[in-house]
Amino acid sequence: MVEFVYSNVEKEMAAYGYDAVTHSHCRMCHGGCGVLVYTRNGKVEKIAGDPESPIGHGTLCSKGLASAQLAYHPDRLQYPVKRVGPKGSGQWQRISWDEALDTIAEKMLGYKERFGAESVVLGYGTGRENEAAIYRFANLFGTPNVLTAGHLCYGPRISTGIITCGSNPIVDYENKPRCVMAWGNNLVIANSDEYKGEDLSVCLDSGSKLIVVDPRLTRLAARADIWLQLRPGTDAALALGMLNTIIGEELYDKDFVENYVHGWEPFVARVREYPVDRVAAITWIPAAKIRAAARLFATTKPAGIQWGVAIEQQINCADNNRLLLALMGITGNIDRQGGQVLFKTPKINNVGKFGAHDKLPPEQVVKRLGGDRFRLAGHFAIVNPKCVWDAVVTGEPYPVKMMFFISSNPVMTRANANAVYEALEKVEFMAVADFFITPTAELADIVLPAATWLEMDYIGDFWKRHGYILPRRKVVQIGECRSDHEMLNDLAHRVGQGEHWWDDFEQGLDYILEPMGIKWQEFKKMKYARGEVSYEKHKTRGFSTPTRKFELYSTLLEQWGYDPLPTYREPVESPISTPERYAEYPYILVTGARSPGYFHTENRQLPNLRELQPDPFLEIHPDTARKHGIGNGDWVLIESPRGRVRQRAKLFGGIDPRVVGAQHAWWYPDKNVKGQGWNESNINVLTEDSYESCDPAMGANSVRTLLCRISRDSDQRGKGRGDAA
Amino acid sequence: MKRLAVIVDHEACWGCLACEVACKQENNADVGIKFIDVLEEPVRERNGKPHFSFNVNLCRHAECDGAPCVAVCPTDAIELREDGIVVMNIDDCVGCDLCIPECPFAAIVFNHQRSVTQKCNLCSHRVDRGLIPACADNICLAHCIYFGDPEEIRPRIEAMRRVRDRM
Numbered sequence: 001m002v003e004f005v006y007s008n009v010e011k012e013m014a015a016y017g018y019d020a021v022t023h024s025h026c027r028m029c030h031g032g033c034g035v036l037v038y039t040r041n042g043k044v045e046k047i048a049g050d051p052e053s054p055i056g057h058g059t060l061c062s063k064g065l066a067s068a069q070l071a072y073h074p075d076r077l078q079y080p081v082k083r084v085g086p087k088g089s090g091q092w093q094r095i096s097w098d099e100a101l102d103t104i105a106e107k108m109l110g111y112k113e114r115f116g117a118e119s120v121v122l123g124y125g126t127g128r129e130n131e132a133a134i135y136r137f138a139n140l141f142g143t144p145n146v147l148t149a150g151h152l153c154y155g156p157r158i159s160t161g162i163i164t165c166g167s168n169p170i171v172d173y174e175n176k177p178r179c180v181m182a183w184g185n186n187l188v189i190a191n192s193d194e195y196k197g198e199d200l201s202v203c204l205d206s207g208s209k210l211i212v213v214d215p216r217l218t219r220l221a222a223r224a225d226i227w228l229q230l231r232p233g234t235d236a237a238l239a240l241g242m243l244n245t246i247i248g249e250e251l252y253d254k255d256f257v258e259n260y261v262h263g264w265e266p267f268v269a270r271v272r273e274y275p276v277d278r279v280a281a282i283t284w285i286p287a288a289k290i291r292a293a294a295r296l297f298a299t300t301k302p303a304g305i306q307w308g309v310a311i312e313q314q315i316n317c318a319d320n321n322r323l324l325l326a327l328m329g330i331t332g333n334i335d336r337q338g339g340q341v342l343f344k345t346p347k348i349n350n351v352g353k354f355g356a357h358d359k360l361p362p363e364q365v366v367k368r369l370g371g372d373r374f375r376l377a378g379h380f381a382i383v384n385p386k387c388v389w390d391a392v393v394t395g396e397p398y399p400v401k402m403m404f405f406i407s408s409n410p411v412m413t414r415a416n417a418n419a420v421y422e423a424l425e426k427v428e429f430m431a432v433a434d435f436f437i438t439p440t441a442e443l444a445d446i447v448l449p450a451a452t453w454l455e456m457d458y459i460g461d462f463w464k465r466h467g468y469i470l471p472r473r474k475v476v477q478i479g480e481c482r483s484d485h486e487m488l489n490d491l492a493h494r495v496g497q498g499e500h501w502w503d504d505f506e507q508g509l510d511y512i513l514e515p516m517g518i519k520w521q522e523f524k525k526m527k528y529a530r531g532e533v534s535y536e537k538h539k540t541r542g543f544s545t546p547t548r549k550f551e552l553y554s555t556l557l558e559q560w561g562y563d564p565l566p567t568y569r570e571p572v573e574s575p576i577s578t579p580e581r582y583a584e585y586p587y588i589l590v591t592g593a594r595s596p597g598y599f600h601t602e603n604r605q606l607p608n609l610r611e612l613q614p615d616p617f618l619e620i621h622p623d624t625a626r627k628h629g630i631g632n633g634d635w636v637l638i639e640s641p642r643g644r645v646r647q648r649a650k651l652f653g654g655i656d657p658r659v660v661g662a663q664h665a666w667w668y669p670d671k672n673v674k675g676q677g678w679n680e681s682n683i684n685v686l687t688e689d690s691y692e693s694c695d696p697a698m699g700a701n702s703v704r705t706l707l708c709r710i711s712r713d714s715d716q717r718g719k720g721r722g723d724a725a
Numbered sequence: 726m727k728r729l730a731v732i733v734d735h736e737a738c739w740g741c742l743a744c745e746v747a748c749k750q751e752n753n754a755d756v757g758i759k760f761i762d763v764l765e766e767p768v769r770e771r772n773g774k775p776h777f778s779f780n781v782n783l784c785r786h787a788e789c790d791g792a793p794c795v796a797v798c799p800t801d802a803i804e805l806r807e808d809g810i811v812v813m814n815i816d817d818c819v820g821c822d823l824c825i826p827e828c829p830f831a832a833i834v835f836n837h838q839r840s841v842t843q844k845c846n847l848c849s850h851r852v853d854r855g856l857i858p859a860c861a862d863n864i865c866l867a868h869c870i871y872f873g874d875p876e877e878i879r880p881r882i883e884a885m886r887r888v889r890d891r892m
Binding site: 006007008011012014015046047048049051058059060061062065066068188189191196197198201202204205206207217219220222227596597607608609611612652653654 | 737738739740741742743745746747749750751756757767768769774775776777778779851854855856857862863864865866867868885888889891
C-alpha cells in the first residue's frame with residue numbers, strides 16, 4: 001500500500017514565516033481538489049494540496065499549483081472597462097461597477113421590452129461553479145437561452161443518465177473497482193469531473209484490471225490490460241459489439257435484467273444487428289480483442305466505466321452515452337459498491353432548485369432556441385450554439401440582440417470559429433466577465449473583472465454527483481474583481497429580480513445550505529459535508545424514470561420522437577460516409593486531447609504552465625510525417641473544408657498512421673495584436689457546426705471526428721511562445 | 726551517515742508534470758531552467774504491445790556514485806553534504822560549466838540569463854527545516870516520488886510494482 005506523505009503545516013508556517021494558512025477548494029478546472037493556501041502580508045505565497053481533503057487527498061495538479069500566477073498576473077483585468085473604439089480595437093476606458101452594471105441592466109431591460117427576454121442570451125463555458133447562479137438569473141429574467149458547453153460536455157452524461165436511470169452514475173473509486181474501463185477519458189491528465197486522477201491511480205496500484213478505449217496511446221493505454229485503439233467516432237459500434245458478446249455469451253446479470261430493466265427484448269434485437277465481425281470492420285479493432293475486453297469487463301466485479309467528454313463530441317453523442325450506460329447496467333454494476341454509483345448530495349437546495357428552472361414561464365420555455373430541433377438538449381435547458389449565432393445573424397426565428405458571456409471564450413471553444421467570430425462582431429451589445437481581455441472579450445462592449453477561486457466564498461462541488469460539498473474560502477481581494485455570483489446578485493437587483501436574490505451573496509450560500517439547518521459561517525468551519533451513502537437503491541424504490549426501471553429502451557426519447565433504442569451512425573465526415581472528401585482530406589482528425597497545465601482556453605499566460613508546453617502540437621505517426629517531409633517540431637498546416645490553422649508536429653508512434661491528433665483552444669495572449677492569434681492555431685476554425693453534423697437529440701457538434709489534410713508550413717517562424725522568430 | 730535522495734518510480738508516473746510546477750513554485754527557477762524534468766520516452770514495443778513511459782530526471786544526490794561534479798568544480802561551489810545531498814551554491818559558481826559534461830544524468834543545466842550552472846539541491850533549505858522537497862511532498866497523483874534513504878525506498882518501489890503488475 002502506498003504510504004502517503006503529508007505536508008507539515010506547522011513546519012511550513014515556521015520555516016517561511018507565513019502569517020496564515022487557509023484550507024480551501026481549488027477551481028482551476030471545474031472545482032475539485034482540497035488546497036492549502038499560505039499567505040504572508042495579505043498575499044498568497046504558496047499553494048499546496050490539502051491532505052485532509054477527500055478530493056485529491058493532498059495531491060494537486062500543475063494548474064492548481066500555478067493558481068497564484070493567475071491571481072497576480074500583471075495582465076489581469078482588475079476593474080470594469082467599456083470599449084471606446086471599434087470592436088476589436090483594444091481601446092478601453094475604465095468605468096465603475098455601478099456604471100458597468102447599470103449599463104448592462106439598461107440594455108437588458110430595453111431589449112426585453114422591444115424584442116422579448118429571449119433576445120438576451122446568457123452564456124458560460126465549461127462548468128465553473130457559477131452555472132446555477134447564471135441559470136437563476138436567466139430564468140427569472142425570462143430568457144430560455146443560456147448558451148453553455150452542455151450540448152457536448154457533461155450535459156449529455158447528465159441528460160442520458162437521467163432518462164436512463166435517474167442520474168449520472170460515477171465510478172466508486174473509494175471502494176476500488178476490480179476493473180476500470182476508461183473510455184474516451186484520460187483521467188490522470190484531465191482530472192475530469194467528480195473524481196481525480198489520483199483516485200484511479202491508487203485503484204490501479206492496488207491491482208485493478210484496466211481496459212482503455214482511445215484512438216491514442218495514452219500512458220493509461222500503455223498500462224492497460226487491453227487497449228482498444230478504435231477508429232475515431234466508432235464508439236457506439238464498439239459498445240454494441242461488446243454488448244453482443246456479453247449477451248451472446250450470457251455474461252450479463254440476469255437478476256438485474258429480469259427485475260430492473262425496461263425494454264430488454266427490443267434492446268437485444270438491436271444489439272444482434274451488430275455481430276462482432278461487423279463491428280471489427282467498422283472500428284478497425286480485431287474481433288478477438290473486442291470479445292476479450294467484453295469478457296474481462298463483464299466477469300470482473302465490481303467494475304466501472306470512467307467515461308469522458310470525447311464520446312460526447314460526436315454525432316453519436318447521446319447513444320454513445322446510452323450504450324455505455326447499458327454496459328454498466330446489464331453487467332450489474334449500477335449502484336453497486338465499487339461499481340458505478342448514484343450517490344446523493346447532502347440535503348441542500350441543489351443546482352436545479354437554485355437554478356430556478358420552475359420560474360421560467362412556460363410560454364418562454366417553448367421559445368428556447370433549437371428546443372424543437374434538439375429535444376433532449378432542450379428538455380435539459382441546453383442550447384446548441386449555432387442556433388444562437390443564426391438568430392444573431394439572420395434574426396430567425398427571432399432576433400438575439402444581446403449576449404452576456406461569463407467565464408466563456410466561444411471564439412476559441414465553439415465549432416466553426418469563423419462563424420462564431422462573425423456573430424460576435426454583429427451582435428448589438430455584448431458583455432463579458434473574465435480574468436483577461438480574451439479574444440472573445442475583445443469584441444465586447446463591457447468587460448467585467450472576474451474573481452479567481454482565491455477571491456471568493458463558495459460551496460464547491462455543489463453540482464457534482466459524488467455527494468460531497470466542500471467550502472471554498474476567500475483568501476484575498478484583488479483589485480475590484482468580483483465573483484460571478486456576487487456580480488449576478490448585484491445585477492439582479494438592477495433588473496428588478498431583487499426579491500429572489502439577497503442583500504449579499506453570502507445569504508445565497510445560506511439558502512443553498514438551508515435544508516441542512518446550517519449557515520455559510522458554520523459550513524465554512526467544516527471540512528466538507530457528504531450525502532448519505534447507500535447502494536442498490538433501485539432494489540427498494542426502482543429508478544427515477546417514467547417506468548421506474550433502467551431504461552435501455554427510452555420511453556422519453558420515444559415520446560420526443562426519437563429512436564428509443566441506441567444505434568450507431570457513421571461519423572459525418574469519414575472515409576466511409578464521405579469518400580470523395582476523404583480523397584482530398586485523407587486523414588481523420590481527432591482534437592482536444594488534454595495536456596497538463598491548460599484548461600481549455602486558459603493558462604497560456606502563466607509562466608509556470610506555458611513553460612510545460614509553449615506551442616500547440618499535432619500528433620502525427622512518424623510514417624505519415626515522413627510521407628509529407630514533416631520533422632518533429634515543424635509547424636504544420638492543418639486544413640479542412642472550413643479553414644486552415646497551424647500547430648507543431650509531434651511525431652508519435654502511439655497514433656494510427658491514418659489519424660492525426662490536434663490540440664484545442666490555443667491562442668496567444670503574449671501576441672500583442674488584435675485577436676491575439678485567435679485563428680492561427682485554433683482547431684475550431686476547422687470544425688463544422690451545421691445542424692446535420694450534430695447529434696439529433698443533443699445537438700452535440702462533431703468536433704472530434706473530421707477529415708483534414710496536412711502539409712509542412714513553408715513559414716517556419718514562430719518558434720517558441722508563438723512569437724515571430 | 727544518513728543518505729538522502731529523491732527516488733522516482735518511473736513506471737508509476739503518469740506524466741502530469743505537477744512535480745515540475747511544484748519545483749518552480751518552490752525554487753522560482755528562471756523560464757527554461759528545470760531542476761526536475763519529466764521526459765516522454767518514445768513509443769516502442771513491449772511484450773508484443775505498443776508502449777511508452779515517462780522518465781523523470783533530476784540530480785541523484787546520494788545515489789550518484791562519486792558525484793563527479795563536486796570534484797571538478799574549481800570554486801568549490803558544489804558540496805557533497807554528510808546527508809548525501811549534493812548542493813550547488815550559485816553564488817560561488819563562475820559559470821565555467823565544467824560540471825555539465827561530468828554529470829552522468831544530464832541533470833545540470835546552464836542558465837544563460839545568469840551565466841551560472843544550476844541543478845536540484847533537493848530543496849536542502851526545506852530538508853534542513855524538517856520539510857520534504859517540494860516535488861516529493863505528496864503533490865504527485867501517482868505517489869511515485871519518494872524522498873529518503875534510497876536503500877529503504879527501493880524495496881518499497883519493488884513491492885508496489887509487484888502489486889501493480891498483479892504478480
